[in-house]
């Protein structure tokens with residue numbers, strides 16, 4: 001799964017974008033600005049090799065489902081190209097489209113929604129055969145459906161053929177949905193959170209079934225999931241998405257054992273059953289995922305990143321830069337309610353609360369640890385004195401209602417992470433899009449302040 005074209009590739013995704021809501025909404029009209037589309041997928045490059053199980057992981061809303069639907073042609077890309085077996089899927093003849101519809105299938109998250117409640121199991125599974133003109137006689141279809149039902153563990157098939165979805169358990173329904181996808185003998189299956197609606201006790205059975213079916217049907221899978229334990233269990237290779245971008249991709253084991261992108265690192269840090277050695281623990285991400293309508297410039301992860309890169313002439317610690325820079329973002333986004341900071345000590349309170357971060361204990365400073373609700377004492381941070389005084393001036397300007405000047409006051413706090421989009425680079429068998437790797441190996445972790 002490299003970003004580039006490969007002779008063994010079954011699917012190649014090249015610079016694919018998918019934007020939604022391209023028309024001007026009421027808010028845009030009122031504010032007199034250009035339409036702000038949702039940038040669900042942006043500039044994704046991925047190549048999926050025959051026989052692989054490729055995971056697509058990332059937090060809710062990062063574009064996983066949209067990418068999956070682009071792969072099966074339920075959506076058309078706004079820009080870019082997807083090739084299946086070398087053929088651009090946006091430019092197929094009628095015959096090529098028919099063949100594509102047979103060779104490429106999708107399994108959805110919710111088996112309750114993906115099956116028509118008025119169709120029997122037989123009708124539901126036989127329908128794709130008819131659509132694809134694959135079994136002429138009723139007897140042929142019935143034999144084919146019985147075989148697939150047995151293959152998905154619903155045997156004896158006679159018990160299920162005339163049942164309606166409402167008579168089946170969730171696990172059985174998902175098996176029927178899998179049978180419906182496999183009955184046409186596809187080559188490529190996109191499974192979107194295939195077990196997340198199922199009871200935990202039956203998930204492993206369905207996952208193992210999907211693995212067995214991969215061999216039996218000679219399948220290539222894309223597995224979409226926010227659940228990293230599942231990705232780890234199922235996938236040979238994985239692409240991690242953040243706000244519509246693939247930020248790291250490579251062998252799943254490598255990504256787990258030695259994540260390179262700070263976001264991959266933060267994601268795996270949050271998984272309880274993935275052991276991370278102490279010396280590899282990193283300061284976690286902070287804050288919320290920004291809106292895909294107005295994504296951050298440069299690296300989309302930079303406002304939350306623990307490893308944001310200070311300018312070359314920065315004299316303080318990287319931790320101090322991160323805090324000061326995130327403070328600047330918060331001023332720009334008017335994140336502080338001025339009324340809450342009335343009184344003589346208002347500016348000092350806002351600054352100390354604004355510089356505090358919700359990070360693991362070893363990354364907190366002693367005043368943060370005391371939990372006084374006052375945040376961090378700026379003098380505890382390794383901030384250059386001119387930055388500290390700019391932060392104070394900016395805070396006062398903000399509280400005076402002049403947000404623009406407040407942000408301008410902090411103009412010297414700049415980072416390549418906000419100014420330039422990082423390009424994917426090959427690092428240790430994977431591709432990583434992060435400025436830490438601009439010069440080859442990364443400038444590694446800042447030391448935890450408590451360890452200093």
Ligand SMILES: Nc1ncnc2c1ncn2[C@@H]1O[C@H](COP(=O)(O)OP(=O)(O)OP(=O)(O)O)[C@@H](O)[C@H]1O
Nearest residue numbers: 020021038040059060061062063064065066067292
């Ligand atoms: N049809 C649509 N119209 C407008 N916006 C959409 C549409 N589909 C998805 N989006 C938006 O695009 C972004 C990506 O959504 P998507 O469903 O692909 O993410 P996801 O990673 O699969 O999330 P989840 O795990 O919650 O399903 C989200 O902000 C979502 O609200």
